[in-house]
Amino acid sequence: MFIVSLRMTGTREQAAPWMAAHKEWLQAGFDDGVFLAAGNLLGQPGGGILAHGLDEAALRQRLALDPFVAHGIVDASITGFTPARTDARLDFLLAEAAA
Numbered sequence: 001m002f003i004v005s006l007r008m009t010g011t012r013e014q015a016a017p018w019m020a021a022h023k024e025w026l027q028a029g030f031d032d033g034v035f036l037a038a039g040n041l042l043g044q045p046g047g048g049i050l051a052h053g054l055d056e057a058a059l060r061q062r063l064a065l066d067p068f069v070a071h072g073i074v075d076a077s078i079t080g081f082t083p084a085r086t087d088a089r090l091d092f093l094l095a096e097a098a099a
Contacts, residue, residue: 008045
């Protein structure tokens with residue numbers, strides 16, 4: 001499992017033309033079952049994504065396809081996370097971590 005931080009390096013004006021494509025890219029991640037959650041960072045410009053079911057190299061490839069990343073609007077950083085305890089609704093993450 002990975003925590004992805006998308007920190008703004010550009011401006012909101014630079015992001016505006018790419019917003020629809022960024023949202024489509026996010027939806028593809030959800031449709032593929034890779035993204036578990038996505039949203040805004042609190043108190044700072046940018047966003048965050050919880051991703052699972054792929055290795056870091058594949059995640060980096062996927063992130064490179066985000067129009068915000070490709071056009072230098074955000075800088076993506078990845079933090080690996082291995083859950084040791086979860087709410088029952090997320091138990092599938094424990095099985096994944098054990099594999």
